[in-house]
Amino acid sequence: MAYIFNDTQMAEFKRLVSRYPEGKQKSALLPVLHLAQESFDGWLPTEALDYVASLLQIEPIEVYEVATFYSMYNLKPVGKYVFEVCQTGPCMISGSDTIIDYIKQVLSIQPGETTKDGLFTLKLVECLGACGYAPMMQVGKIFREHLTKEKVDAIIAEYRQTANNN
Amino acid sequence: MGVKLLLEKANVPGIRSFEVYRREGGYRSVEKALKEMNPESIVEEVKKSGLRGRGGAGFPTGMKWSFIAKPEGVPRHLVCNADESEPGTFKDRYLMEFLPHLLLEGLIVSSFALGSSDTYIYIRGEYAWIPDILEEAIEEAKAAGFLGKNILGTGFDCNIHVQRGAGAYICGEETALIESLEGKRGNPRIKPPFPAIQGLWMRPTVVNNVETLAAIVPIINMGGDEYAKIGVGRSTGTKLISACGNINKPGVYEIDMTISVEEFIYSDEYCGGMKGGKQLKACIPGGSSVPILPANLLLKTAKGETRYMNYESLSDGGFATGSMLGSGGFIVLDEDQCIVKNTLTLARFYRHESCGQCSPCREGTGWMEKILYKIEHGKGSISDIDLLWDIQRKIEGNTICPLGDAAAWPVAAAIRHFRDEFEWHVNNPELSQTSNFGLQHYADPIHVPA
Numbered sequence: 001m002a003y004i005f006n007d008t009q010m011a012e013f014k015r016l017v018s019r020y021p022e023g024k025q026k027s028a029l030l031p032v033l034h035l036a037q038e039s040f041d042g043w044l045p046t047e048a049l050d051y052v053a054s055l056l057q058i059e060p061i062e063v064y065e066v067a068t069f070y071s072m073y074n075l076k077p078v079g080k081y082v083f084e085v086c087q088t089g090p091c092m093i094s095g096s097d098t099i100i101d102y103i104k105q106v107l108s109i110q111p112g113e114t115t116k117d118g119l120f121t122l123k124l125v126e127c128l129g130a131c132g133y134a135p136m137m138q139v140g141k142i143f144r145e146h147l148t149k150e151k152v153d154a155i156i157a158e159y160r161q162t163a164n165n166n
Numbered sequence: 167m168g169v170k171l172l173l174e175k176a177n178v179p180g181i182r183s184f185e186v187y188r189r190e191g192g193y194r195s196v197e198k199a200l201k202e203m204n205p206e207s208i209v210e211e212v213k214k215s216g217l218r219g220r221g222g223a224g225f226p227t228g229m230k231w232s233f234i235a236k237p238e239g240v241p242r243h244l245v246c247n248a249d250e251s252e253p254g255t256f257k258d259r260y261l262m263e264f265l266p267h268l269l270l271e272g273l274i275v276s277s278f279a280l281g282s283s284d285t286y287i288y289i290r291g292e293y294a295w296i297p298d299i300l301e302e303a304i305e306e307a308k309a310a311g312f313l314g315k316n317i318l319g320t321g322f323d324c325n326i327h328v329q330r331g332a333g334a335y336i337c338g339e340e341t342a343l344i345e346s347l348e349g350k351r352g353n354p355r356i357k358p359p360f361p362a363i364q365g366l367w368m369r370p371t372v373v374n375n376v377e378t379l380a381a382i383v384p385i386i387n388m389g390g391d392e393y394a395k396i397g398v399g400r401s402t403g404t405k406l407i408s409a410c411g412n413i414n415k416p417g418v419y420e421i422d423m424t425i426s427v428e429e430f431i432y433s434d435e436y437c438g439g440m441k442g443g444k445q446l447k448a449c450i451p452g453g454s455s456v457p458i459l460p461a462n463l464l465l466k467t468a469k470g471e472t473r474y475m476n477y478e479s480l481s482d483g484g485f486a487t488g489s490m491l492g493s494g495g496f497i498v499l500d501e502d503q504c505i506v507k508n509t510l511t512l513a514r515f516y517r518h519e520s521c522g523q524c525s526p527c528r529e530g531t532g533w534m535e536k537i538l539y540k541i542e543h544g545k546g547s548i549s550d551i552d553l554l555w556d557i558q559r560k561i562e563g564n565t566i567c568p569l570g571d572a573a574a575w576p577v578a579a580a581i582r583h584f585r586d587e588f589e590w591h592v593n594n595p596e597l598s599q600t601s602n603f604g605l606q607h608y609a610d611p612i613h614v615p616a
Binding site: 026027028030031034056058065066071073088089093127128129130133138140141142 | 241250251252253254255256259284286290291292293294295327329330331332333334335346347348349350351352367408409410411412416417418450454495497499503507508511512514515518519521
C-alpha cells in the first residue's frame with residue numbers, strides 16, 4: 001500500500017501540528033504516529049516512519065528512536081484485532097493467568113502470534129490502569145474489563161461477526 | 167459519609183456535559199479567580215490549603231507553583247500529568263472520564279495563576295477514548311466563553327490541548343513527560359535545571375497531576391483555610407483512592423484522610439470487606455512502588471496504634487514497618503496470593519518500563535526479574551534471596567529519576583516482611599507453583615475483624 005495520508009488524514013495531521021508553537025512541530029510526533037498506525041493497517045513499516053519524518057520535517061532517525069521506544073507502536077504486522085491482556089500484579093491476583101491461558105487455548109496462538117485467518121493477535125502487556133476492573137484487556141481504542149471465560153468467548157464471537165460483515 | 171469535594175456530583179445524570187455541570191455550580195471558581203483574584207493571591211490560597219501533589223510524591227503544590235520563573239517575554243506552560251500508569255492507580259481516569267469539566271475548571275484557574283496561555287494535558291496512550299471526551303468538553307467550554315480568547319472579558323487567553331502518549335510508564339516522571347511532549351523518547355532529564363526554570367521547550371513549566379488540578383476548584387471556592395480544616399495534620403483536603411485486588415467493591419473512593427485503614431477495607435461505604443470472606447494477607451497501599459505491608463502492620467503501626475489513610479500514618483515507622491500513601495493505588499491481597507509471584511510481576515513491570523538511561527536501573531531491574539522468576543519456579547537458592555536484596559539496594563538512589571527507587575522498594579519490602587515465604591519457595595521447589603505458602607508465621611497476629 002501507499003503510505004500517504006488521504007485528505008481527511010491530512011486535515012487531522014494539520015490539526016495535530018497546530019497545537020504547538022511554530023518551529024516545534026516535532027512535538028506532534030507521538031500523535032502523528034498514532035494517526036499513521038491507524039491509517040496504515042495497524043502497524044508502522046519503515047516507509048510509514050520515513051513518511052512521518054518528511055511530513056514533520058525531521059530526520060528519519062528521530063522518528064525511529066521514538067517508534068521503538070513506546071510500546072503502543074507496532075513495528076510488525078498485527079491481526080485485525082489485537083488482544084492486549086494485562087498481566088501485572090493487580091490483574092494477576094484477580095485471575096489474569098486463567099484468562100491468558102484460555103485465550104491461548106481457544107485461539108491456538110501464543111503471545112506475540114496472530115491467528116492464521118489474520119483476525120486476532122495476542123499480546124501480553126503491563127498495567128493499563130484498569131486495576132479495579134480486572135482481569136482486563138485492551139482491544140483497539142477500548143478496554144474490555146471484568147473478563148471471564150464466557151466473556152472472552154462472547155468478545156471473540158463479536159469480532160468474528162464484525163469481520164464477516166465487512 | 168465523609169466529605170466529598172471532587173466526586174460530590176459524579177453521579178448527577180449528564181454531569182459530563184457543560185450544561186449540567188454549569189447548572190450544578192460548575193465554573194464558579196473560574197469566575198471568582200479571574201474576576202476577584204490575581205495570580206499571586208491564587209498561589210497564596212493554594213499554599214494555605216496545604217494541598218500536596220496527588221500523583222504520588224506529595225510535594226506541596228503552592229510551593230511548586232511559587233518556583234516558576236517569570237523571565238520577560240518568555241511564555242510559561244502548565245502541563246497536566248494524566249499519564250497515570252502506576253499499577254493499582256486508576257483514579258485520574260475516573261475523573262477525566264466522568265467529570266471532564268472539573269479538570270478543565272481546575273486547569274483554567276491554574277493556568278491563570280501560572281500565566282499559561284497554552285496548557286497541555288498529556289494522557290497515557292492506552293486511555294484512547296478519553297481524549298475525545300476531553301476535547302468535546304474543551305469545545306463546550308470554549309463556546310461558553312470559559313476558554314479561548316479573552317475569557318469572561320478579563321483579557322486572559324487560554325487554550326487547552328490534549329496529547330496522547332504511546333505506552334511508557336516513565337512518562338509519568340515530569341521531565342520524561344516533557345521530553346515526550348516534545349516528540350522524543352521518554353528519557354528523564356538531569357535536574358537542575360528544574361522544569362519551573364526550563365521545562366517544555368526550555369520555557370518555565372509546571373507539571374501537576376490530574377487530581378491535584380481538580381482539587382484547585384474546591385480550594386478556590388471555599389478558600390485555602392477552609393480546605394485545610396478538612397483532614398488531619400499535613401494531610402489536608404480529600405484524596406482519591408483507587409482500590410483493587412481481592413475485595414468486594416473495587417473502585418475509586420474519595421476519603422477525607424481521617425478514616426482508618428481497617429474502616430476503608432471493611433466498611434460497606436468503601437471496599438466492603440474481603441472477597442469471599444477470605445483473610446487479609448497483605449496490602450500495597452499507595453501504588454505498586456510503595457512497600458507492601460503484611461496485614462498486622464497495615465492495620466496497626468509497629469507501636470500498636472491504629473493506622474489511618476493519610477500521608478503521615480501510612481509512613482509511620484519508615485520503610486522498616488511502614489509504607490506510603492503514594493498515588494492512592496490501594497492493592498489488597500488475600501490469603502491465597504503468593505508474595506513471590508506478585509513481586510515477580512511487579513519486577514517484570516519495572517524492567518519493561520525502565521527507559522534504559524541509567525545502568526543500575528536498566529541492568530538491575532532485569533536481574534531482579536530473572537532471580538524472582540527462578541525462585542518462583544522452584545529453581546532458586548537461599549543465596550539468591552540475598553543477591554536480590556543486594557541488587558535492589560544498589561539501584562535505590564543511584565539513578566537519574568525515581569523509577570530506580572520505585573523498582574527497588576517493592577522487592578525490598580517483600581523480602582523484609584515475607585522472607586520466610588521466599589525461603590519456603592527455595593526449600594519446597596516441587597510445591598512452589600502448585601500450592602500456596604498461605605498465612606503462616608509473618609503476620610502474627612493476623613487481625614480478623616468481628
